[in-house]
Amino acid sequence: MKFAKDTLMVLNQPKILVVGATGKFARWVIPELMRRDAVVYALVRNDARAAVARSLGVAKVFIGDLRNTDSLAEATRGMDGVFHIGPAFTPDEAAMGIAIVEAAERSGVKKFAFSSVNQPTNTRLKNHASKIPVEEA
Template sequence: MPESNPKVLVIGATGKFARLVMPALARRNVTVRALVRYLAKDVQTQVGATVDVIEGDLRNAESLDRACDGVDGVFYIGPAFAPDEAAMGVSMIEAAERSGVRKFVFSSVIQPTNTRLKNHASKIPVEEALYSSRLQYTILHPANFMQNIALAWPNVLETSTFSEPFPKTARIARVDYRDVADVAAEALTSDRLAFATLELCSEGLYHRGDIAEMMSEALGRHVEALEPSFAEWHRAGICRTTTISCISFQRFTSIMQGLGSAVTVLR
């Protein structure tokens, strides 16, 4: 049976995705501990006044042991594109086991076996470590995050165009990470999703024209769906992420038409 008032350690709590998990946990009366790399002055404001903040490093086993001490569950999303992402994930699992943590939720990626994408392949050793652990794990395979569309939103407002450097007719499974956060919170507060590996997406597969049409309706003006080359897209400054993320996205665009998966629809 789940604890009545569990404590959960959230990794990446100041990141744009893990931070969405904390409100979902709070709604379930969970005490949240946030692991942060540095105790910056504004970190408490970022994570919330009621959150217990602890400093730690995924490359430092002792700091992970301290972070896991006294917690019932761990939510883990790795630092995408880090060269040692897999090793850090395995270290987090080992620390959780040493500390007697019961539940572990790993936010992985849809189709981790698509090893042509390095940030997908790096999830495989972490999943394998969970499968062979003593932890009550739940592994999440979310589709493309809807929040990523926000990267293009300033350009949409400025130019009335929606551009991504892959075929505009490609239909992509997407998911709102707030829904993923709710699934994670459910897994961390009940046994219903124990030992499950779940592919998550919203209902419907939309191509860029469909999304541009939705944008047009919301803005009250026409938004055109464009299909630039990666070089054109990058040159235009639409890729408002780190250089390494853009490099990975370039690899992603080369295989987009091969992307497809059976999915679990969130309702």
């Protein structure tokens, strides 16, 4: 079978899913991953966010919910890596983070990057404490 050089490059590029791709911080990860020759995918929660993700240049957008294991399974399937930053101050942020970690594991994702906080053990700050279970997962 013969492939064009561009086709071979795409086959060798890592496929990275960025969770929360249009958020305040994760949106800055996308251009850096693309600069490093990754094919970037986005997991967002609705059509409006999908349009923003497309404007950032992602290869494909998955509309899903961190509380829905089926949408996480679909988004992580075939990915080489996942970059996750949880939705801060969400009461079930830890459960959502664990869900994406578990979906990535089930899908055979090789690398998982979690954007946490500097002092997750500062449990007086609820948004910091919610990172501990995700880091453990």
